[in-house]
Amino acid sequence: MVKTGLRFCFLFAFALLPVLHLPAKPLADYQLGDKAEEDIVATTRLTVVDPDGTEALKQKEAQRVPVVIRYYTNAADDVVNRFRDAFITTQDNFLETVYQSFGHRQLSVNDLALSKFYLLAVSFQKQNKLFPLTTSRATLWASGDADAAYEASLADTLRQAMARPIRPEPLPDGIKLGNTERLVSLPDSNEVLTAQAVDQRGKNMPRSNLVALAQVKKIFQANFDSEERDVAKYLATFLEPNCVVDREITQQLRAKRTEDIWAVDNYETGQIIAHRGQVIDKKIKAALDQLKDKVVVGQLQELQVKQQAAVGQLQQLVADNKLKTTQSEERTRWLVGALALVVLILAGAIWQLSRRKQAASLLPVPVKGQAVEQWQERALLAEQQTQKLQTAARAGLLAHLSQWLSRALTRRLISQRRLLLDTQNKAIAEMAELEERLEKVHAPLQDRLEAYERRIDELEKELAARGNENRELLKAKIEMMRKQLEAQREKNRRLEFN
Numbered sequence: 060m061v062k063t064g065l066r067f068c069f070l071f072a073f074a075l076l077p078v079l080h081l082p083a084k085p086l087a088d089y090q091l092g093d094k095a096e097e098d099i100v101a102t103t104r105l106t107v108v109d110p111d112g113t114e115a116l117k118q119k120e121a122q123r124v125p126v127v128i129r130y131y132t133n134a135a136d137d138v139v140n141r142f143r144d145a146f147i148t149t150q151d152n153f154l155e156t157v158y159q160s161f162g163h164r165q166l167s168v169n170d171l172a173l174s175k176f177y178l179l180a181v182s183f184q185k186q187n188k189l190f191p192l193t194t195s196r197a198t199l200w201a202s203g204d205a206d207a208a209y210e211a212s213l214a215d216t217l218r219q220a221m222a223r224p225i226r227p228e229p230l231p232d233g234i235k236l237g238n239t240e241r242l243v244s245l246p247d248s249n250e251v252l253t254a255q256a257v258d259q260r261g262k263n264m265p266r267s268n269l270v271a272l273a274q275v276k277k278i279f280q281a282n283f284d285s286e287e288r289d290v291a292k293y294l295a296t297f298l299e300p301n302c303v304v305d306r307e308i309t310q311q312l313r314a315k316r317t318e319d320i321w322a323v324d325n326y327e328t329g330q331i332i333a334h335r336g337q338v339i340d341k342k343i344k345a346a347l348d349q350l351k352d353k354v355v356v357g358q359l360q361e362l363q364v365k366q367q368a369a370v371g372q373l374q375q376l377v378a379d380n381k382l383k384t385t386q387s388e389e390r391t392r393w394l395v396g397a398l399a400l401v402v403l404i405l406a407g408a409i410w411q412l413s414r415r416k417q418a419a420s421l422l423p424v425p426v427k428g429q430a431v432e433q434w435q436e437r438a439l440l441a442e443q444q445t446q447k448l449q450t451a452a453r454a455g456l457l458a459h460l461s462q463w464l465s466r467a468l469t470r471r472l473i474s475q476r477r478l479l480l481d482t483q484n485k486a487i488a489e490m491a492e493l494e495e496r497l498e499k500v501h502a503p504l505q506d507r508l509e510a511y512e513r514r515i516d517e518l519e520k521e522l523a524a525r526g527n528e529n530r531e532l533l534k535a536k537i538e539m540m541r542k543q544l545e546a547q548r549e550k551n552r553r554l555e556f557n
């Protein structure tokens with residue numbers, strides 16, 4: 060009973076072996092957010108770039124590079140000129156309205172005291188969309204005063220407000236001001252700025268000196284009295300940013316500063332990359348991708364070795380087949396030569412027998428008379444019959460010998476032909492079998508080549524999507540994959556040529 064229980068336990072354990080040794084999930088199937096089904100161990104030494112860590116280091120270092128600010132020095136002149144044009148236009152429009160009502164542009168003291176003038180000034184003030192005109196200012200203009208001092212005072216106030224760097228809001232995407240900015244003075248807003256010009260002409264400036272436009276307008280209006288609130292509000296509309304953040308140059312300088320910064324993790328052979336149940340993040344995914352690439356390269360090299368071995372076997376088989384064919388042809392030539400020699404010897408012997416004649420008579424004792432003649436006739440007749448028999452025997456022997464030689468030669472040739480056909484069929488079968496084996500090896504090799512091409516496309520898309528992130532590393536990886544792919548293609552072409 061105990062033995063039966065032990066046997067049952069052994070059988071149960073044996074049945075569980077396939078379950079306990081289920082194949083691990085392929086590395087290529089793991090995606091971000093997945094959980095490792097088992098411990099993933101590095102089968103070779105790996106140097107992996109941590110994307111998140113690298114990005115954090117790059118951002119931290121990039122903040123040390125000041126933001127490049129383009130400061131337009133002629134912006135204040137443009138603002139003052141637009142104000143003067145608006146002031147003069149308002150003055151001309153008002154005096155033209157006065158002329159249409161009173162017939163002349165300059166009024167006397169009595170005209171200025173009329174309610175008609177007061178109503179004209181109030182109506183113009185409501186309809187005017189430029190410089191705000193008060194009643195007192197309208198009286199001054201109608202009396203003939205150009206009010207140049209007031210105009211100059213307002214223009215000087217605008218110029219002072221535009222003297223400090225004014226930045227727009229909001230800032231461009233991806234730009235965050237630091238404690239210090241790089242200010243580059245430019246007379247023309249269309250001037251092309253380079254990184255070299257920033258180094259030569261730029262000056263570092265505290266961030267507190269760079270004021271937003273909304274704050275400048277608020278400070279500007281606070282400097283006016285309550286009586287001139289409308290004037291201050293109108294003048295504030297002329298204020299505009301005289302600084303622009305040069306995002307492109309800033310990113311270039313920061314990219315140059317951070318291009319050699321990488322957060323790298325090293326894995327030794329046998330070290331655990333991800334524990335069972337651990338979530339696959341960007342760092343682990345990068346390690347798995349690199350490990351997968353190295354596994355693919357190793358498998359491809361193994362396939363190359365197998366393919367070279369198969370090519371060697373094919374070449375050896377072709378050489379053996381040529382050697383067997385050459386030896387068979389050599390034996391056939393020797394056999395034909397020997398048969399031809401035998402035929403010649405037999406033909407010579409038969410020819411010699413045909414020329415031989417009888418040298419002695421068959422009569423034992425010569426006789427005389429009629430008996431002698433009878434015996435002579437019998438002898439002649441017997442000799443003729445003997446010659447006929449010899450001739451017939453020689454003809455029959457020659458025909459029989461020729462027929463026998465012909466049959467023997469034919470059988471030998473048929474045997475040699477059958478041997479050659481068998482050898483050829485065997486070689487064809489072996490060639491077909493070897494071609495099938497090569498096709499089986501070549502098919503997964505083509506799949507590997509296609510996998511390499513797809514991997515290169517994925518890396519190029521990833522390179523285009525990430526921008527500057529990991530650019531140099533991805534370029535190096537793409538170049539390595541391309542070299543391996545070209546080397547494999549060259550070996551395939553040599554194999555097909557052979």
